Amino acid sequence: MANKPVTIKDIAEKLNISVSTVSRALKNNPEISLQTREAVQKLAKELKYQPNPLAVALKTQKSNTIGVVVPQIVSSFYASVVKGIEQVADEFGYQVFVSSSNEKMEKEEKNVNGFLNMRMDGIILSLSRATSTYDHIHKIQDMGVPMVLFDRTSKELEVSKVVADDAAAAHAAVTHLIEGGAKRIAFLTGPEYMLFGRNRMRGYKKALKEKGMEIDETLISRCDFTVEDAKNASLELLKRSNRPDAFFAINDELAIGAMTAAKELGLKIPDEVAVVGFSNSRRSRYMEPSMSTMDQNPKQVGREAAKLLFDQMEDKPGAKDVKEVVVHADLLVRTSSER
């Protein structure tokens, strides 16, 4: 038990050569004779040599790791973003460490400091809901550590970002509904302070205007992000004499609530009531096959963020410029026949 990890020195001794030769041979340095290179590599394989990343990092001052801080780990949106990040990090040979701020600024600061301490080579971050000051963010910049923000960003920060175009996505969704024949489209949204909700409302209104439809404020319903709440709100709308013939909901729960309400009233979906919601979620399994959704492309968000980061880390020309990439959501149209 307690097998000591094998070091470069062990290899050197067994082969009666110096550690520097081993080090070079391991990285296939052509200055070393093919013969010794092969001998070293063979032995390394046999001994299952694994370089000690701590020593490498200490020496080279880079850890080949990046850190990502998300507001919550229990969210398929962020989980998918992380997957996207991992994909491209993998291509670049980097390890990814993830931590969650749980929507607390304090935890976010702790995570950032931890990452900085661990000498991570770059940081990808989405601001927690509670984050109000940016000292920890500035600290990252002060230390010259590459960083990119995604999803929850701030205009006050001069950093590269990748965001979703919420308004455009909403616009596309609502346009789809209109072109499908909807005349009265209800808009289900959440608390007013949610930025993406406001943006999606913009897109909703814009689409209506473009099609020459009037905006009926009574069709705009605000409720909590729970299925229950959304269902009640939807029921209320649907029981009116002049009921909506379509719902556009800004997230999963709300869409499910609307659907549930429609079904409870025996209305056929999508013929009598069409529903389009946003999704990024396993929870879409709760959704009906007849419901179209906007896919937020979270994985793409992750990939773009990582790309931006690696651009900076590789010191490409102009890489230090502040960039902003917008990831568009895809409209997934599902027709009943699809099932």
Place this chain on the structure above:
Amino acid sequence: MANKPVTIKDIAEKLNISVSTVSRALKNNPEISLQTREAVQKLAKELKYQPNPLAVALKTQKSNTIGVVVPQIVSSFYASVVKGIEQVADEFGYQVFVSSSNEKMEKEEKNVNGFLNMRMDGIILSLSRATSTYDHIHKIQDMGVPMVLFDRTSKELEVSKVVADDAAAAHAAVTHLIEGGAKRIAFLTGPEYMLFGRNRMRGYKKALKEKGMEIDETLISRCDFTVEDAKNASLELLKRSNRPDAFFAINDELAIGAMTAAKELGLKIPDEVAVVGFSNSRRSRYMEPSMSTMDQNPKQVGREAAKLLFDQMEDKPGAKDVKEVVVHADLLVRTSSER
């Protein structure tokens, strides 16, 4: 920009003392005069000195970090377990790194190797669904790295574990139902290969027997872990002439499905149909206030696992013994009036 991190050497130079003195002063070593100790600590604060964990780990051969591998990160059960782990790790001054195997054995091995490489001091792991060989697990043991398994474990492995007593929990839930007056309790379960499903079935049957009730196999329904499936299965049961007056479901989705079915048929809950499900989930927001649930205590699972791990790491007497702790689920009884 690019503020170099301050080192112990910087402090030593500014104070014209040696690095070892600084090192000692920083850890409040009483061998150092109070005077210099204070001077050092003051300067360290001013300069915002942060020890380089890489250097410390390289030197001391311990990284003060532990790694945890979970099958999936998008699961509130595992998320809560991690929280529990983080709590006690924090008390011990350890950092926690989490990675997900996504139910793939390959990724699990990769994660484990990564952790081992990073010289983490201990590993807490829950086996992925796909894990069939245990070389990577044995490697951890070979290297003498403390480890504890939780939730998804294997009898083939001689390691400390913390598990839930699924049978006992099911037993408690079903007993609760019986004592509430239920006469015909349906059992909603998932695919046969799921171990916890089999265990919960044992508890279900045992509870029935204890109360002198006969086991009606037609009340046992197997379906996929989706709300849709569970709803259909429940509808079928509820439409029989001799319908069940209660459901015991082995997870969230199934419980929700049962509830949905009951509601759709206009049956009152819990008066006409009582439902008890397991939960560990935010998804419980989908649940009705009238539904009682078994809380799996995931956080406690995490805490116990971490405790077991730190016991090993501190080389307490007998700590290397293989231990097994069982975490019991709590029955959360909800009555309608509670809301």
Place this chain on the structure above:
DNA sequence: GTGAAAGCGCTAACAT
């Protein structure tokens, strides 16, 4: 083509 030596930042004998 290979080796010796220095050093990354820190700790811990071992002096003094």
Place this chain on the structure above:
DNA sequence: ATGTTAGCGCTTTCAC
């Protein structure tokens, strides 16, 4: 009470 030294595992000049 403090300094000197060695060394953790590795990379990288600089010699030869």
